[in-house]
Amino acid sequence: MLDQVLHAVETYLRHTPQGEFLRTAKWGWPIFESLHFLGMSMLLGTVGVFDLRLLGFARRIPIAALHRLIPIGIAGFVINVVTGFCFLSATPDQYLFNLAFRWKLTFLTVAGLNVMIFYARVFRRLLETQPGTAPPLSARMAGAVSLLAWIGVMSAGRLLTFFRP
């Protein structure tokens, strides 16, 4: 059943304009890969740095101020969703049946759930803490889960070519 669905998705994606573009444009793939790495750096340089602050690193930086860098991370994430979806559309069979790709989606889901829990439960209370004090346990947990999840996403992404179906 799942296999049939995946094959249908594969056929559909393969014939999308973005899929055909990336398969045929001469420097399309390398340029999109570079953008994917740039987006990753934008994400880790802001969200990753924010996670370190949640873990207690550089406590003198006010949380609210550092949080204002997050839109850059979101921009990086959007770049990566777009370029990533183009990779997936160009050679869907290389991803849909790839164990590393499933791990990557799993880590992305963990990161996403962690973001929701963080903003629903942790963030508002955290803003009331004074710079210089140790972050509460909930904040440190959120920071640790986020860091590990994003390192997991990057590792699984890097392993894609070693798990070619």
Place this chain on the structure above:
Amino acid sequence: MDPLFTWIEATPFSTWLRDSPSLWVFPFILILHTVGLAFFVGANVAWDVRVLGFSPAIPLDALRRYFVVMWAGFWVNAVSGVLLLIAYPTKALTNPLFYTKLGLIALGIVLALRIRREVHGTAHGTAGVPALARTLAGASLACWIAVIFAGRLLAYTCTRLMVDTTC
């Protein structure tokens, strides 16, 4: 240079790095190089956009502590990069783009240190950031983007994988 490459490629260490089937050898070194890049370049990008005037409420002297992140990323990538070089010396060292990448990284580090000196003593607000520092931060951003492109394009521009194999 070929005799040197031949010698490196024949060493047991180089052969092991290339041929070990374990995911903890070559793939793991690639992962280290990627995660290191994200923190090295990412911390630089965060620093540059702050100097350019984004989120002026972040105290620059506190953000200075993120130089630790930058250097940690740098060293992870220097070590993993040398290991990749030992595995495939011909591939990188016969590609002019590789030297361009190294030059751009050196330029990026010089710029980062220079910007740090320029903003020394600046605490809050864009008004306090000297115009020169902002120009340098713009140059630094462009430099790191170029580093990423150069690094990624290495895989597509190499002509010789090993002394006796083409890419």
